[in-house]
Amino acid sequence: MSTDQPANAERDYLSSFTAHTRVVAAGRPARESDAGVNPSIDLNSTFIAPGSVGYGRYGNQTWSALESAIESLEGGKTLVFASGMAAISAVLSILPKGAVIVASRNGYTGTMTLLKRAQESGHAEVRYVDIANTQEVLAEIKGAMLLWIESPTNPALEVADLPTIIAAAKSINVGVAVDNTFATPLVQTPLAMGADVVIHSLTKYISGHSDVILGSISTNDDALLNRLNDARKMAGAIPGPFEVWIALRGLRTLALRMDRAQSNALELAIRLSSHPAVEKVRYPGLATDPHHAMAKSFMKGFGAVVSFDVKGGAQAADLACESSELVAFATSLGGVESLWERRHRWSAESPTIPTNLIRLSVGIEDVDDLWRDIDAALTKSQTFQK
Ligand SMILES: Cc1ncc(COP(=O)(O)O)c(C=O)c1O
Numbered sequence: 001m002s003t004d005q006p007a008n009a010e011r012d013y014l015s016s017f018t019a020h021t022r023v024v025a026a027g028r029p030a031r032e033s034d035a036g037v038n039p040s041i042d043l044n045s046t047f048i049a050p051g052s053v054g055y056g057r058y059g060n061q062t063w064s065a066l067e068s069a070i071e072s073l074e075g076g077k078t079l080v081f082a083s084g085m086a087a088i089s090a091v092l093s094i095l096p097k098g099a100v101i102v103a104s105r106n107g108y109t110g111t112m113t114l115l116k117r118a119q120e121s122g123h124a125e126v127r128y129v130d131i132a133n134t135q136e137v138l139a140e141i142k143g144a145m146l147l148w149i150e151s152p153t154n155p156a157l158e159v160a161d162l163p164t165i166i167a168a169a170k171s172i173n174v175g176v177a178v179d180n181t182f183a184t185p186l187v188q189t190p191l192a193m194g195a196d197v198v199i200h201s202l203t204k205y206i207s208g209h210s211d212v213i214l215g216s217i218s219t220n221d222d223a224l225l226n227r228l229n230d231a232r233k234m235a236g237a238i239p240g241p242f243e244v245w246i247a248l249r250g251l252r253t254l255a256l257r258m259d260r261a262q263s264n265a266l267e268l269a270i271r272l273s274s275h276p277a278v279e280k281v282r283y284p285g286l287a288t289d290p291h292h293a294m295a296k297s298f299m300k301g302f303g304a305v306v307s308f309d310v311k312g313g314a315q316a317a318d319l320a321c322e323s324s325e326l327v328a329f330a331t332s333l334g335g336v337e338s339l340w341e342r343r344h345r346w347s348a349e350s351p352t353i354p355t356n357l358i359r360l361s362v363g364i365e366d367v368d369d370l371w372r373d374i375d376a377a378l379t380k381s382q383t384f385q386k
Contacts (some may be wrong), residue, residue, distance in 0.1 A: 057238055083215045102174075112350060
């Protein structure tokens, strides 16, 4: 969108491939003699006039490459932002004062904080719902301007009935935004279900190596795209070309990484379920999980985050996180390396999340190596009570 979105011919050519191929093939330069196979890192703050870009805060060839790659996965024209939070802020910034927003009561703490602030300042009225309770969502969206969906939710891993609630919202002209960070476009594509915008923290799975902070918004609505592009320009929430290039490089292995991370996540969730230090495991891939049937009905995978509650409370959970040697005690998710943390170490975490819940972002390491480390750390966590 910033400079030149892929030509229709490129779009048609890519659409004949599966997403596993598109992560590799999309966002490449045109195949001309001596063209690079990768886009260049476009280090320019300004461009010769007259032209379609004009200035470095309005567009950049490296942005365009990543934007067209995400477009080919999410199915909507895309804008990259300086962070996931910048993307979320851009969406909220274009709502008029007094807008009614229906949002999940569990979700990423940054989003929850923005919603709380919008409510407290009188900018918006926020109706919080259990996003996995379809009847509750359907009742609350009446008269709303925006349905904000995160699914699976961070960190409770609840799964919303996306096809039903998106269709219901659209049938009564409620706008729908979906934060697709946890699922990735390989697992679900909300624009195809009718959502108006899809948001990503590209920091996570799409970049995949815990080395950049970036975000994106995708939409099929040109008028909305223009407003969001204007919001990006005016807030100046723009990414650096180098970070964008790194993200595009990371995207090339998204399918391989997701396949491996998801199969590791399922195996670890199964093993955690019978670990004596674990009270409860939350992972929609487990057949016993309350969200399994819903996830299976429309998702093409279950993601690679596993949350679980540790016996012995918050201090035992902290001890587990501090005791691991392979799994890093750090926030964030979606990288090749496994990370974990007790979510309530952050004061903004929702009160509905148990204080002993650990969120484990499962990476692509050998699953037996991961298990040895997790098992040892959890076993040590139980010595806290003695
Ligand atoms: C679901 C979700 N959305 C958005 C964000 C914010 O993204 P960023 O850290 O790139 O600003 C996060 C960060 O953890 C997240 O988990």
